[in-house]
Amino acid sequence: MSALNMHALLRDKRVLVLCGAGGVGKTTTAAALGVAAARAGRRVLVLTIDPARRLAEAMGLPESGTEPTTVTTERLFADGAPGPGRLDVWMLVPGVVFERMIHRLAPSPEAARAIIEHRIYRFLSELVAGVQEYAATEALDGFLHDDAYELIVLDTPPSRHALDFLDAPGRLSRFLDERIVSLFGPEESARGARLWKGAQAMVGRVLDGVFGAGFTREMRGFVGAFGGLLGGIRLHTERLRARLASPEAAFLLVTSPESAALREAAFFRDTLVERGLPFAGYVLNRSWAQDDALAHPEALLEHVGDDVHAEHGVAALSRLAATEHARAESHRTLLARLTAQLPTGAIAVAAPDAGAELEEFSGLVRLGDALAVG
Structure with a gap:
């Protein structure tokens, strides 16, 4: 990073991955950062x-x-003259992503159609854990490979296991690993072992009894067709892992000042370090840390004269202001603590509590500007 600020991240990186607990404003932060980068x-x-x-x-x-x-x-x-930037947004649809992957990896359009139209394929998203996470990896890899965008901002699933999206392709491969493929493969390919053929027959009887006659035959056909794509899936996985561990990528942890969200952020930080992924820092969302314009109602006393009711009103406002000042000071202390935990080259940025402003695009613009200047 050429400068220790968010502006440099938005200018220099190819991929920004945002992680964090649910409910901390991670999706909004991803959108605001995308807006800021496009406007730049x-x-x-x-x-x-x-x-x-x-x-x-x-x-x-x-x-x-x-x-x-x-x-x-x-x-x-x-709010001004158009610039050269462009902003595209997509809410990931796992089914669409899977179908594109199959069309890209299958040896022919007919082979792809045979997989997609197979009834077992329709249940694949339920059989394999981490469907959203895998869809995220596949979509990200595809867009990086197409090279149509200078920056991709990925909003990960709102889960403690959001970083499992890096392992999702591996889980898919394990679901259809070599022994399972051979178990459902044609009998002549089962190594000629009598014991293995017996296992095939037993599994076939059990599955046919549970799902109906002919299910094992369908399963063999599907696994045989889909198993041929695993080499391409593994290649994509290795390629994406390498890119996400490279200097062109950065992982930002979004948190709020609440203690539970901070614990989740610490968990994500440790996980990133363990995986050797580039931790770029924190976004302290819904924060008052940068609010230097809080009111001091005591200044109104010089205008109230001897009006007792006005004095009581000013006193009430002063109590509210004291609460706000205390919260702002607490958030500034928290931001300083997060900053002290950072490795060299990482950042900690406070994002204001935008509230209802985000119902309008102009609110995302203001939030993106506030993040970009840090």
Whole structure:
């Protein structure tokens, strides 16, 4: 990083991955960072898992879509002259991502169609844990490979195990590992071992009894077809891991001042360090740490004269102001503590509590500007 600020991250990185507990404003932060980078002139894609309805409406997102949606130039640059930047947003749809993967990896359109139209394929998302996480990795790898965007901001699932998206392809491979493929493969390919053929027959009888006659035959056909894609899946996994561990990527941890969210952020930080992934720092969301314009109602006393009721009103306002000042000081102390824990080159940025402002795109613009200047 050429400078210790968020602006440098948005200018220099190719991938920003945002992690954090649910409810800390991670999706909103991802959107605001994407807005700031696009307004600064970059071609940006924000990949999100499940944006709130009001955020989707503010960004002009359709309820569902098979392609990223481009935020109009008029909306992106509503407060000034249009720039060269572009902002696309896509709410990940796992089914769409899976189908694209199969079409890309299958040896022919006919082979891809045979997998997608197979009834077992329709249940694959339920059989394999981490479907959202795998969809995130596949989509991210595909967009990086296409090279259409200068910056991709990935909003990870709101879960303590959000970083499991890096392991999801491995779990998919294990679901269809070599022994399972051989177990459901044709009998002549089962190594000629009598014991192994007996295991095949036993598994077939059990599954046919539970799911109906012919299920094992269908399963063999599906596993045989899908198993041929595992080499490509593993290649994508290795390629994406290498890119996310490289200097072109950065992981930001979004937290709020609440103790539970801070514990989750500490967990994510330790996990990133263990995995050797580039930890770029914290975003302390919904914070009053940078609010230097809090009122001091005592100044009103010189205008109230001998009005006792006005004095009581000023006293009440002063008590509220004292609470706000105490909260702001607490958040500044927290931000300083987070900063002290950072490795060299990482940052800690406070994001203001935007509240209802985020119902409008202009609120995302202001939040993005506040984040960018840190």
